[in-house]
Amino acid sequence: MNATAVMPPPRDVVEADVARALAEDIGSGDVTAMLLPDRDDVAYLLCKEDAVICGRPWFDACHRALDPDVTIAWRVAEGERVTAGTVLATLSGRARALVSAERTALNFMQTLSGTATITAAHVDAVRGARAPAPDPQILDTRKTIPGMRAAQKYAVRVGGGVNHRMGLFDAVMLKENHVRAAGSLTAAIRVAREQQPSLPLIVEVETLDQLREALSEGCERILVDDFDAATRREAVRIAAGAPFNRAIPLEVSGGVDLPGLRAIAEDGVDCISIGALTKHVRAIDLSMKLGPPPGS
Structure with a gap:
């Protein structure tokens, strides 16, 4: 299904979720990202299994919290069913910010996609069970x-x-x-x-x-x-x-x-x-x- 009509929680709720998660992960600073040159770079987001994609608002908010100028080009819609090997999005921004936001953004995206995927499986299982x-x-x-x-x-x-x-x-x-x-x-x-x-x-x-x-x-x-x-x-x-x-x-x-x-x-x-x-x-x-x- 394509869930473009499904409204996410208010922006302040998403941003509060992200702020807590980034604070938990980064703490006083990402000491490993500091090893990278602070320059522009690109990245891509890959899905390694069949799934219903969910979590774009949280993924975007994670990256924008660390680099307001990051560009995220989504190739799939929220709620879209994808197959293994699908590139979901490409990103362009500061290398350190991309790396620092990576795990938190993925944690939201993988968890919410998991919930959407298993829900879709249950919805599929009852489709037509009481037709008409x-x-x-x-x-x-x-x-x-x-x-x-x-x-x-x-x-x-x-x-x-x-x-x-x-x-x-x-x-x-x-x-x-x-x-x-x-x-x-x-x-x-x-x-x-x-x-x-x-x-x-x-x-x-x-x-x-x-x-x-x-x-x-x-x-x-x-x-x-x-x-x-x-x-x-x-x-x-x-x-x-x-x-x-x-x-x-x-x-x-x-x-x-x-x-x-x-x-x-x-x-x-x-x-x-x-x-x-x-x-x-x-x-x-x-x-x-x-x-x-x-x-x-």
Whole structure:
């Protein structure tokens, strides 16, 4: 996919991410880069495996933080699928700055491309599973690298996924502890509606009886947690039938992996949330080398 319509986090968020990362890496100064002559040079960015490319705003910000006059010529779009051996970009700037920014820029790019790539694989796996009905949404979770949530959730969107809540502030999500404290699922839903009437309400259920309770009481989404296949299909049947008529989307969470994903999608659920999109990060193999790209 080409994710040109996906908006990155605000510029100040990207720049703050980059400032922290550069300070961590450079510290009091890059003593190795000082060995290089401080002159203009060129470099190229190479992708060594098939991937969905993501992270250009962070890559650019790393280099511009150290050399405001650097020129970066991208050959691929954000969200584009590329094959191994693709030259992603060429750069022209001060040699020391290019080398000092290299690792931090690559760290952002390889991590976010990894998240976008694995998300795209999950989106591909459910495509057409419920045709002619819409494909279920692939959702992320809050299982992100500390300090990198906005960036990783952006990468999920670039890969074709959809963001769950950003944090503990933008949606109410009732789980077993909240139900236990309130005395019942119905009581917990009513307290949540009373205290946070303007926020989306997501309700996790552990039994079919709780599902009926949540459907009757109402919320924005119901999460069926760790249901086996037969119970999951019965949950879909109940939610789709009278008097509920699919008014509330069903989300599956827990025990979801790529090999079993399509079977879950075919059961008719609306959303599937997967912590592994951002938790089990496998970085894409990228490198940046001084000099012109091969064959140029």
